[in-house]
Each structure stands twice: as C-alpha cells, then as structure tokens.
Amino acid sequence: MPTTNPHRSRRRRRDALVFLAFAGPNLLLIAAFIYYPLLSNLFYSTLNWRMGSTRATNAGFDNYVRLFTSPAGAEMWRVTITFTVVTVLASMVLGLLVALALNHRVPGVTAGRTAIFAPYVLSGVGVGMVWNFIFDPQLGVLGHVLRTLGARSPEWYLDGDLALVMVMIVYVWKNLGFCAVVFLAGLQSIPKDLMEAARIDRAGALRRFFRVTLPLLSPTVFFLTVTTILSSMQAFDILKIMTPSGNGTNTIVFELYLQGFGPYQNAGYAAAISVVLFVVLFAITAFQMRYVEKRVHYA
Amino acid sequence: MSAIHVSEWRQAFSRRNLAATVAGGYLPILIAMAIIVLPLLWMAVASFKPAGEIITMQPTFLPQEPTLDNYRHVAGTVPLLTVLGNSLIVTIVGSVIKVVLAVTTAYALVFIDFRFKNAVFLAILVALMVPPEAALLPNYMTISALGGRNTLWGIILPGLGTAFGTFLLRQQFKTLPKDLLEAAALDGAGHAKRLWRIVAPVSAPTIATVALVTIVGEWNSFMWPLIITDSVHMMTLPVGLNLLQSIEGQTGSYGYLMAGAVLVIVPVLVVFAALQRFIVSGLTQGAVK
Numbered sequence: 269m270p271t272t273n274p275h276r277s278r279r280r281r282r283d284a285l286v287f288l289a290f291a292g293p294n295l296l297l298i299a300a301f302i303y304y305p306l307l308s309n310l311f312y313s314t315l316n317w318r319m320g321s322t323r324a325t326n327a328g329f330d331n332y333v334r335l336f337t338s339p340a341g342a343e344m345w346r347v348t349i350t351f352t353v354v355t356v357l358a359s360m361v362l363g364l365l366v367a368l369a370l371n372h373r374v375p376g377v378t379a380g381r382t383a384i385f386a387p388y389v390l391s392g393v394g395v396g397m398v399w400n401f402i403f404d405p406q407l408g409v410l411g412h413v414l415r416t417l418g419a420r421s422p423e424w425y426l427d428g429d430l431a432l433v434m435v436m437i438v439y440v441w442k443n444l445g446f447c448a449v450v451f452l453a454g455l456q457s458i459p460k461d462l463m464e465a466a467r468i469d470r471a472g473a474l475r476r477f478f479r480v481t482l483p484l485l486s487p488t489v490f491f492l493t494v495t496t497i498l499s500s501m502q503a504f505d506i507l508k509i510m511t512p513s514g515n516g517t518n519t520i521v522f523e524l525y526l527q528g529f530g531p532y533q534n535a536g537y538a539a540a541i542s543v544v545l546f547v548v549l550f551a552i553t554a555f556q557m558r559y560v561e562k563r564v565h566y567a
Numbered sequence: 568m569s570a571i572h573v574s575e576w577r578q579a580f581s582r583r584n585l586a587a588t589v590a591g592g593y594l595p596i597l598i599a600m601a602i603i604v605l606p607l608l609w610m611a612v613a614s615f616k617p618a619g620e621i622i623t624m625q626p627t628f629l630p631q632e633p634t635l636d637n638y639r640h641v642a643g644t645v646p647l648l649t650v651l652g653n654s655l656i657v658t659i660v661g662s663v664i665k666v667v668l669a670v671t672t673a674y675a676l677v678f679i680d681f682r683f684k685n686a687v688f689l690a691i692l693v694a695l696m697v698p699p700e701a702a703l704l705p706n707y708m709t710i711s712a713l714g715g716r717n718t719l720w721g722i723i724l725p726g727l728g729t730a731f732g733t734f735l736l737r738q739q740f741k742t743l744p745k746d747l748l749e750a751a752a753l754d755g756a757g758h759a760k761r762l763w764r765i766v767a768p769v770s771a772p773t774i775a776t777v778a779l780v781t782i783v784g785e786w787n788s789f790m791w792p793l794i795i796t797d798s799v800h801m802m803t804l805p806v807g808l809n810l811l812q813s814i815e816g817q818t819g820s821y822g823y824l825m826a827g828a829v830l831v832i833v834p835v836l837v838v839f840a841a842l843q844r845f846i847v848s849g850l851t852q853g854a855v856k
Contacts, residue, residue, distance in 0.1 A: 280680065280682075283679055283680045283681060284681055284682070286675075286679055286758050287675045287679045287680075287681040287684075290671040290672065290674055290675035290679065290758070291671065291672040291675040291676065291687065293668060293671075294668040294669070294671070294672040294727075294728055294729060294733065295672070295687065295690070295691075295728075296728075297668070297724075297727045297728030297729075298690070298691065298694045298728035298729075298730065299728075300709070300728070301702060301706055301709070301724075301725040301726075301727075301728055302694045302697050302702055302728060302730075303690075303694070304705065304709075305701070305702035305703075305704070305705035305706055305709075306697065306701070306702070308705040308708070309701065309702075309704065309705055312704060312705070365595070366595070366596075366599050368595075369595035369596050369599065370596060374593065376593070376596070377596070380596045380599070380600055382839075382840065382843050383600050383603055383604055384599055384600065384603055385843070385847055386603065386607075386836060386839055386840075387603060387607075388850070389783050389787075389835055389839050389846060389850070390787070390832050390835055390836070391786070391787040391789070391805055391831045391832060391835065392787065392789060393787075393789050393805040393808050393809060393831060394805075394808065394827075394828040394831040394832040395828075395832070396812075397610075397808065397812055397824050397825070397827065397828040398606050398607065398609070398610040398825070398828050398832075399606065400812070400816065400821075400824070401609075401610070401613065401821040401824065401825060402606060402609065404819065404821070406819070407621060407622060407819050407821060409609060409626065412624075412626060441602070441603070441606075445603070446850070446851070449847060449851055450851050453851070498698075501698075502698055502700060504700070504789070504790050505787075505789045505790070505805075508789075508790075508793075508809070509809065509812055512812075512813060521698075521700045524700060524703065525700075525703075525790065525794075528703065528704050528707075529703075529707075529794050535704060538704055539704055539705075542700070542701040542702075542703065542704060543701070545698060545700060545701050546697060546698060546701040549696070549698045549701075550696050550697070553695075553696040554696065557692075
C-alpha cells in the first residue's frame with residue numbers, strides 16, 4: 269500500500285478501534301453463542317455421551333449412522349418431511365386464497381389483514397394450550413360439534429398419525445397469515461393495466477389467475493417456499509405443548525430436544541442432529557440468497 | 568361525462584354487484600376471520616368459566632357465572648407474579664441490549680472505515696443462516712459452566728448477539744445521504760455523536776420495527792428458557808405455562824389453562840393491534856421491496 273502518510277495511518281488505526289468499539293460486543297457474542305457452538309457440536313457429535321455425565325467415549329460416526337439408518341432416525345425424517353411438506357403447501361395455498369379474498373378495495377380489508385396476521389406473532393405455547401382445549405375428545409369444542417353432527421371425535425392424542433395431523437392443523441392456523449400478507453403485497457404490486465388488458469382479451473377469471481397473476485407472483489411463491497420450509501423445519505413450541513414427549517410428532521428440532529434434554533439424555537446423538545440440521549437449513553438459505561439476488565428485479 | 572358517472576354509480580350499487588361484492592369480497596374474509604378469531608375468543612371466555620361449565624356436555628358460549636377463580640388458581644400453582652416479572656425483565660433487558668448492539672454494529676458497518684468490513688458483514692450474514700436450535704446443546708454447556716442455569720442472565724445472554732437487527736438496520740443506514748454525516752463530521756462531531764444525534768433519529772421507524780420484532784420474539788421465546796431453567800422461580804411465562812400444562816392437562820382443568828394462555832397471548836395482541844404496521848413490515852422483511 270502506498271499510504272505511508274503517518275497522519276493517514278493513525279486515522280486508519282483510530283477508525284479501526286472505533287469500529288471494534290461499536291461492533292465488537294455484538295461480534296463477540298455472535299462468535300461465542302453462534303459460531304463456537306457450530307464447531308463444538310462437530311466434536312460432541314463424535315461422542316457416546318449422556319447429558320450431565322462427565323465421562324464420554326469416542327463413538328466415531330456412530331451417531332450419524334444412527335441418525336440415517338436406525339428406525340428412530342428414519343421415523344424422525346418421515347415425520348419431518350411430512351410435517352414440512354404438508355404445512356408448507358397448506359399455508360401457501362390457504363394463504364394465497366386469503367390474499368385473493370383480501371385483494372379487494374372494500375372497507376374493512378385492513379382489519380381483516382390485521383386479524384389474519386395476528387396468530388403469527390402469538391406465543392406458540394399459548395396457541396398450543398388453546399388448541400389442546402379445542403381438540404380434547406371429551407371436553408373440546410370440536411368434539412361437541414362432531415357429536416351434534418352425529419359423529420365421534422377422533423382420539424387425537426392417542427394415535428400418532430392423528431396427533432401429527434392435529435399439530436399440523438394448529439401450525440398452519442398460526443402461520444398462514446404470514447403467507448397471506450406476503451402474497452397480498454405481491455398481488456398489489458401487479459400492474460393494473462396488465463389485468464385490464466387480459467380482461468379486454470376476454471380471459472376468464474381462472475385463466476387470468478393462472479396466466480397473469482400466478483406467473484407474476486412467482487418471486488413471491490419462491491420466497492415463501494423457502495422461508496416456510498425454514499420455519500416449518502424449526503417448529504417446536506406447538507409440538508412440545510400439544511404432544512409433550514413426542515407421539516408421531518418428532519420432527520428434527522423436537523427430536524433434538526427430546527434426545528438432548530428430554531427423557532433420553534443422549535447428548536452425542538443430539539449434537540449429530542444439530543450438525544445435520546444446520547447443514548440442511550444453511551444449504552436452503554444459501555440457495556435462496558443466491559437465487560433471490562439474481563431475480564430481485566422481478567419482485 | 569356526468570352521465571357516465573351516474574351510470575357507474577348505478578352499476579356499483581346494483582343488486583347484482585352488491586351481492587358479488589359480499590360473496591366475493593366479504594364472505595371469504597369473514598370465514599377466514601372467524602377461523603382465526605373464534606379460537607382466541609373461546610380461550611378468553613373459557614378463562615372466566617367455573618369448572619362446572621367446562622366439564623359439561625352442553626357448553627354455552629358465554630360463561631353463565633363468570634369468575635376469576637381460574638386466574639387465582641393459576642397464581643396458586645405457579646408463582647405468577649414472579650414468572651411474569653421474569654418474563655418482563657428478560658424481554659426488556661434482552662430487547663434493549665439487542666437493539667443497541669444492532670444499531671451500533673450497523674452504524675460501524677456502514678459509516679466507519681475498516682479494512683475487514685466486508686469479512687465482518689459476511690460473518691454476520693452467515694450467522695443469520697444458523698438456526699438457533701443448532702446451537703442449543705453447546706450453549707447449554709457454556710452457560711452451565713458459567714453458573715448461569717436458573718438465572719435470568721443465563722436466559723438472556725446467549726440470544727444477545729444479533730444478526731437480524733444488524734442486517735435490517737444496515738440496509739436502512741445505507742439509504743441515508745452521505746453529506747448529512749459529512750457536514751456533522753466537519754463540525755467535529757465524533758462517531759458516537761453522529762450516530763445518536765443524526766443517524767438514530769432519522770432511522771427511528773426502522774429502529775422501532777427492529778425493537779418491536781425483538782420484544783415479541785423475547786416474550787414468546789420458549790425453547791432456550793425451557794432448557795436453562797428448572798426452578799419455577801426462575802422460569803419465564805411460557806416455561807411456567809408449560810409446567811402448568813403438564814400439571815393440569817391430565818385432569819382437563821381447561822379453565823386454568825385458558826387463564827394461563829390469556830396471560831401470554833393478550834399482551835402481544837394488544838401491542839400488535841396498536842403497532843401492527845411496524846410489526847408486519849419487520850416480520851415480512853425481504854419479501855416486500
């Protein structure tokens with residue numbers, strides 16, 4: 269560097285110090301509680317180690333092998349994939365329908381938008397408690413409604429498949445408002461004259477939707493697909509409150525909790541799950557960032 | 568001109584158009600709103616029902632003999648004031664520190680010359696992609712080793728490093744005109760003064776957005792506080808409610824449980840209703856614009 273000017277290099281050093289004073293504490297915290305854990309998980313994941321124990325033996329890659337080949341591992345992937353695919357599709361389709369309903373210039377739409385977004389900001393613990401009451405086969409309001417219709421309430425809590433259906437319904441209830449509001453913003457950014465032109469060409473409502481609206485919404489669809497996959501894979505609060513020790517509802521993050529801190533106390537295995545969780549979610553986010561960067565002008 | 572106007576009016580208020588508006592516009596919205604609002608309303612009314620009106624085959628919508636017993640019972644099962652206080656402290660202290668750190672970090676990234684600035688930004692961007700659950704186990708080991716189990720600082724500390732707020736504020740700061748700050752620099756104002764006197768005030772809406780999203784997140788935060796506390800006196804509200812659910816869930820004492828749910832849900836609903844513009848824009852960042 270040709271800058272031998274002592275004045276300039278002193279200023280540069282002072283700027284560096286000010287930078288560290290401003291950003292240093294945050295960077296230290298990020299290093300200690302985000303980066304360091306990533307590395308130490310790699311080490312923990314090679315151990316056969318019970319939570320709370322001071323002794324551990326080397327397990328090599330056993331924990332990873334277990335995660336992909338054992339029946340419990342296979343069950344975790346089955347539940348995670350089912351939960352993610354169903355909740356992502358359901359919240360996007362329902363969210364789009366709600367957004368289309370809200371995309372009218374009628375008074376009261378703002379209130380509707382607020383109400384539909386609200387569950388997204390509420391505590392998953394509180395939401396889970398409310399729905400526990402609704403789904404209770406004896407005392408729940410759903411059971412009452414089914415009985416007046418002459419049906420019987422399913423045993424939501426006893427059967428693993430039903431329990432999974434139940435937590436997916438609640439999860440979609442809580443999150444679909446997010447999709448709806450993002451879709452609504454996308455719909456409102458579609459130029460009016462495009463729709464007008466399609467109407468003049470006598471395109472029917474369905475045709476207008478599939479030929480004009482949906483293609484123009486594709487960046488929104490893409491953004492929502494990625495973000496909802498990420499959040500579905502991190503679901504925890506509702507699952508823990510509605511099925512406390514897991515019952516056909518062990519998605520990857522819930523299984524991580526149950527293995528590390530729940531009844532199993534399998535810290536090495538939980539660390540292996542953490543590493544895999546990070547790799548999967550990181551890959552999805554990195555893919556999105558690259559892709560979105562390229563086509564941001566469409567949005 | 569006015570003829571078109573009149574006919575447009577007549578068309579707008581024709582029976583057919585009104586019916587179409589109601590069916591196409593209002594009906595779906597009303598159904599969607601009912602599905603969202605009714606469970607929350609059911610929670611609120613049930614929290615005032617005596618046990619006999621919960622354990623019944625003919626439930627009524629409104630409580631016949633409204634009572635506060637459920638809330639009293641919750642307070643008797645978990646130390647409610649302590650738990651509420653813990654939640655408030657964790658939310659306020661955690662949010663204030665996080666927002667200040669986000670503001671200062673974003674300022675440094677935009678306005679202070681530093682050779683490794685891009686590397687630092689990349690490190691923050693990558694941190695944004697790390698799911699917090701993946702750091703759970705090592706953070707538990709770290710905080711335990713520091714003696715932070717069952718302490719409020721142990722609940723607060725690991726979440727303080729903030730990538731989300733830093734990222735959002737950096738984008739906002741980059742839109743500020745440079746000459747605004749250059750004038751202040753010529754007047755001899757240091758970086759601290761430039762930040763708090765100029766940058767922070769003109770960025771107040773974005774800072775409010777980050778603050779509100781952070782506050783809601785801290786209040787609702789469940790997994791980490793659940794793991795790092797097992798003494799009921801150190802629990803935050805969601806963790807205390809998890810305990811309540813495990814005690815009362817078996818016996819179907821839903822009145823108590825709904826009272827508990829009201830305590831964690833209603834404060835956020837009130838804040839959200841008042842400030843939804845900021846919260847929605849903060850939470851949907853990246854999607855819009």
